[in-house]
Amino acid sequence: MYELLKHYNYWLYALLLALGLYGMMSKRNLMKKLIAMSIFQWAIIYYFISIGAKRGGNIPIFPEHGIENLTIRAQNYVNPLPHVLMLTAIVVAVATTGIALALLIKIWQNWNTLEEDEILEKMRNE
Numbered sequence: 001m002y003e004l005l006k007h008y009n010y011w012l013y014a015l016l017l018a019l020g021l022y023g024m025m026s027k028r029n030l031m032k033k034l035i036a037m038s039i040f041q042w043a044i045i046y047y048f049i050s051i052g053a054k055r056g057g058n059i060p061i062f063p064e065h066g067i068e069n070l071t072i073r074a075q076n077y078v079n080p081l082p083h084v085l086m087l088t089a090i091v092v093a094v095a096t097t098g099i100a101l102a103l104l105i106k107i108w109q110n111w112n113t114l115e116e117d118e119i120l121e122k123m124r125n126e
Contacts, residue, residue, distance in 0.1 A: 009046075009050050010047070010050070013043050013044075013046050013047040013050070014043075016039055016040075016042070016043035016046070017040060017043040017044065017047075019036070019039055019043075020036045020037065020038075020039035020040025020041075020043055021036075021040060022036070023035065023036025023037075023039065023040075024036045024037055024040065028115055028116045028117055029114055029115055029116070030104055030107065030114045030115075030116060031104060031114050034097065034100050034101070034104065037096075037097075037100075038093070038097055041089070041093040041096070042093070044089070045086050045089050045090060045093065048082045048085065048086050048089075049082065049083060049086050051082060052078065052079055052080075052081070052082030052083050052086075053078070054077075054078045054079075056076075057076065057077055057078035058076055058077050058078065059077070059078060059080075060077040060078065060079075060080065107119065
């Protein structure tokens with residue numbers, strides 16, 4: 001039981017991931033779907049950032065030591081790759097959200113609603 005509670009942050013990320021997936025699949029309002037997609041994206045980003053963290057880890061910069069000592073002390077350093085990848089994912093998430101908001105504004109201007117069922121009904125009637 002202690003092992004499950006020890007990694008509470010992973011349970012939180014899984015809950016956020018499930019909440020975002022549920023929102024994207026079950027909601028009919030496009031704004032609610034966008035919010036759920038954003039929650040889903042951020043849950044993944046938080047997960048990868050947390051697996052890249054290490055208690056007591058140092059940054060992998062070796063000013064006074066050569067690269068030959070890296071293999072001996074590799075367990076003492078944090079891997080920067082997950083953090084760098086998540087910086088890219090944050091930029092993509094913000095861009096995706098911005099473009100989706102612009103599309104929602106155009107949908108609202110054209111159809112006067114953000115409800116998926118109403119938009120489909122109006123499209124069929126035209």
